[in-house]
Amino acid sequence: MISFVLRRLASAVPTLFIVVTISFFLMRFAPGGPFNLERPLPPQTMANLMATYHLDQPLWSQYVSYIGNAVTGDFGPSYVYKDNTVAELIGKGLPYSMELGFYALLLALVGGVLAGTIAALRQNSALDFLIMSVSTMGVTVPNFVVGPVLTLIFAITLSWLPAGSWGDGSLRFLILPMIALALPQLAVFARLTRGSMIEALHTDHIRTARAYGLPARTVVITHAMRAALLPVVSYLAPAAAALLTGSAVVETIFTIPGVGRYFVLGAINRDYTLVMGTVVLIAIFVIVFNLLVDILYGLLDPRVRHD
């Protein structure tokens, strides 16, 4: 097991390196630069800026020095948010994104598995139909619609909850963004659980368990659930990586100070270093969660062994 984890971590290094290299050069192929603004800068100012940030150096030398610094954890200054380094921006924003993302993930997972299980046990009933319709909506209605609708109802009309901002970080500020963020994932979890649960309930070992006269609750929770959760767990990795690194849309709608928006803002502003920083962040999350899920898989599925 330990050697498996070590091997996976070692293989993450070249993966990260390739991701960073491709992003670095792709970003530079985009026309314009961080200082081409709607209000163009005079040539002298532009020259001073390019020199300050070493953007006047040949691309390969910028690449070499970027990689050299990145290895030591220095991701450079943000070209647009000039008072901050990329590490500072991500360091300040990430806790917000992770906290919100964690709650959203919890809500999506618990809610989705619960709804999916209920739907599977009451297959083809009105309840099943209702749960599946709602989850279809959850998948198809984008959160830039759900978010504003939620605020319209709960913040503007009813004045129960704030329309945005992190505020003091208390739950009332988090409820609406959490729901908007969780809903699409909750719907996916529900659908996955329902499908695999129905399948699991029809397997031989469940039939055997039932034949032995085990209580229904034990059959579903201990035996069927274990098999039914496999596809859910494999979806957990991308879902966790996506939710914990923030969503540009939800953070913008609810003015949450997270890191989700930096990826989009960075790309629009050609804030090269900021984009690179978020790419590295997301890559690390994806790698780590895939690893965690693989380990979890081994625990859940006796057929998978990591030797």
Add this chain to the structure above:
Amino acid sequence: MTLAKFNFRTAMLLGSILIGASPALAETVLHRGNAGEPQTLDQAHTSINIEEFILKDLYEGLTIYDAAGKIVPGAAESWDLSDDGLVYTFKLRANANWSDGSPVTAGDFVFSLQRVEDPKTAAGYANILFPIKNAEKVNKGELPVDQLGLKAVDEKTLEITLERPTPFFLELLAHQTALPVSKASVEKNGADFVKPGVMVSNGAYKLVAHTPNDSLTTEKNASYWDAANVKIDKVIFYPIDDQAASVRRFEAKEMDLAYNFSADQLERLRAAHGEQVHVSPTLATYYYAFDTRQEPYSDVRVRRALSMAVDRDFLAKEIYSGSQLPSYSMVPPGMASYGDPSKADFADKSQLDREDEALKLMKEAGYGEGGKPLDIEIRYNTNPNHERVATAVADMWKNTFGAKVSLVNLDVSSHYAYLQEGGKFNVARAGWVADYADAENFLALSLSANKTFNYGHFENPEFDALMKKSYEEIDPTVRSKLLHEAEALLMKEQPIAPFLTQADLWLVSDRVKGWQDNAVNAHLSRFLSVSE
């Protein structure tokens, strides 16, 4: 039981007396929506008005804009200008202090302005202070910073020598780039001088907290010379780049001010919030530039015809729901030193007459139906409103001349990079927002020597000569006349077709008092108050 009741009542009574008797105890807070996150709080690096609103609350320049948008004394209480128009002597206020209690000195201003021009600082707006003697040379690294035309005569007297007479210099000093920094603080803290807890400022407010993308909190600065008249204790800026989110938070009463909302919301918001909706024409022009280097746009008749065929009333009313105004001049109205701009000669005609004349001109030039085919490509930066304008203009040109019009859009960065690097085009969208309230700021865009902003590479010796004369003229009336002549010529030639004067859209809550709409969009929190 009765006793308890009595106590309760007494407490209520006492409480209400206390609250009623000392309203000063209740902290007044202004919740101020801002159009996005500031990219920097360093006056040397600032470039956008999101930062301007914050920085001008925190710092005070030599001159400032009052609530009506007029230049008034700021950190300087008075000034003299030498007869040749070259040397300004500023007298700083004796009681102008930094938030740490130390006095604001002439030396601080010398340090601040040198810092802006130092090429090592790479200040984005260094060029706005180029009228200061040797500034351009210093910024290019040709002269050391101490050669800048600045002198601290004594602790409270600052002398600024100019390269040439600059009638709008006091306007330049009100720009956020010219705000002072505390020499002691910057030398001690380096780049960290902008951080809460570290920043030392000389304005009506001081920085107390900053969570990027969430809020920026400022508190009344007790050391400010006019602190007694600052009515709001705390100003919280909320950076919201999503205009719809900004409106929602205003409507949820979480913000007293919201800046910039989508024009298509105007009607609904007016119906819902009446007087709280402010549409304030600003010093900004929305225009299309023609590439005068190539046929047929090198022909003045074609340019005039195309410009005339654009129904500006339609753009203003139908696309911008009246949130922008039709424009026929490069310089927007509302500039105190300039008065009414020189409009294009077709401004007073009806749209039908314009179209008739446009068709005639186009025929003379030999293009359009019956002549050479007219294939026009409109370039604009990606934005729903710009797209609607381009589509409407394309339609107008198709209907009037039978032209074939195609649209190309790129994101802001790519669009302007292409134009600045001299890329060829047919027609391109551009906009200009005044850096300072002077006509020169708009007209200089079309100088043949202006390689960056003269996208269409318009070259007209007569125009250049008029502008040159205006730079040498000290008498404001004569200068204004020269600039009007230059603009009239520009509008006759139409290398650029101005379409709209932009407006700033604000939502101002009933709670906020002292708000005045103004063309420079200056709204210092110190001139506002809030009622509960």
